[in-house]
Amino acid sequence: MTPALRLEHVTAHLGARTFDYDLALEGPQIVAITGASGSGKSTLFHLIAGFQEPSGGSISMNGAEVTGIAPGKRPLTYIFQDHNLFAHLDVQKNVALGISPTLTLSAGDSDAISRALTDVGLSGFEKRMTQALSGGEKQRVAFARALVRRRPFLLLDEAFASLDEELRHQMGDLLTRLQRQNAMMVLMISHDRREVVRIADQVVEIDDGRVVYCGNPTSWAGLGKYFA
Numbered sequence: 001m002t003p004a005l006r007l008e009h010v011t012a013h014l015g016a017r018t019f020d021y022d023l024a025l026e027g028p029q030i031v032a033i034t035g036a037s038g039s040g041k042s043t044l045f046h047l048i049a050g051f052q053e054p055s056g057g058s059i060s061m062n063g064a065e066v067t068g069i070a071p072g073k074r075p076l077t078y079i080f081q082d083h084n085l086f087a088h089l090d091v092q093k094n095v096a097l098g099i100s101p102t103l104t105l106s107a108g109d110s111d112a113i114s115r116a117l118t119d120v121g122l123s124g125f126e127k128r129m130t131q132a133l134s135g136g137e138k139q140r141v142a143f144a145r146a147l148v149r150r151r152p153f154l155l156l157d158e159a160f161a162s163l164d165e166e167l168r169h170q171m172g173d174l175l176t177r178l179q180r181q182n183a184m185m186v187l188m189i190s191h192d193r194r195e196v197v198r199i200a201d202q203v204v205e206i207d208d209g210r211v212v213y214c215g216n217p218t219s220w221a222g223l224g225k226y227f228a
């Protein structure tokens with residue numbers, strides 16, 4: 001079976017650091033990317049997303065080589081910690097940006113936006129400005145934008161980091177539901193042991209720019225090592 005995501009000795013040299021990632025993941029599932037601060041989690045994401053070009057190796061997603069392809073053309077959505085919402089636009093337009101950067105929408109697109117907002121529990125929020133939303137609501141808008149993009153991979157770069165524990169729990173449940181409903185491959189950088197155990201199907205541990213574990217969360221030694 002072709003792995004959903006394959007990195008074959010993907011190397012990068014940043015400053016004095018060398019990164020060399022080798023990884024094969026089946027999909028769709030939720031994969032937590034963990035490891036100590038500075039180990040290379042974000043660098044891995046930047047390589048997968050195409051923000052950082054590798055100096056060697058190859059990356060394939062759902063069997064298609066993506067190395068050298070522009071970030072916007074890769075089959076993924078990237079959610080950053082601040083969610084990349086535009087404060088001067090309302091919720092509907094923020095979600096619409098996932099479909100069209102110029103906000104040119106068909107009737108079908110408008111329906112898709114309404115469905116996505118309902119899916120994330122924000123029906124009726126269309127005309128609200130995002131600057132007035134709570135942290136959890138902003139997270140939901142970011143999920144709705146990801147849903148309308150309909151890309152098979154979703155990368156969450158510490159997207160829940162600014163939320164309190166209760167909200168992280170809720171957002172974890174919402175993410176799990178959306179992942180199952182839409183059969184997405186979710187990769188999430190996480191520093192939260194409970195989150196990893198509760199929602200991740202697999203764990204990838206990064207240490208010094210390399211993958212040192214890829215497998216089941218419950219048999220992962222790093223649970224004690226990083227989160228004792």
Ligand SMILES: Nc1ncnc2c1ncn2[C@@H]1O[C@H](COP(=O)(O)OP(=O)(O)OP(=O)(O)O)[C@@H](O)[C@H]1O
Binds near residue numbers: 015016017038044
């Ligand atoms: N453009 C760059 N130039 C030089 N060094 C870099 C560059 N980008 C990243 N690094 C270094 O590479 C290492 C890995 O960075 P990365 O952001 O991938 O770590 P991380 O595991 O995501 O860390 P954290 O959990 O703290 O966010 C760090 O030591 C960082 O300072």
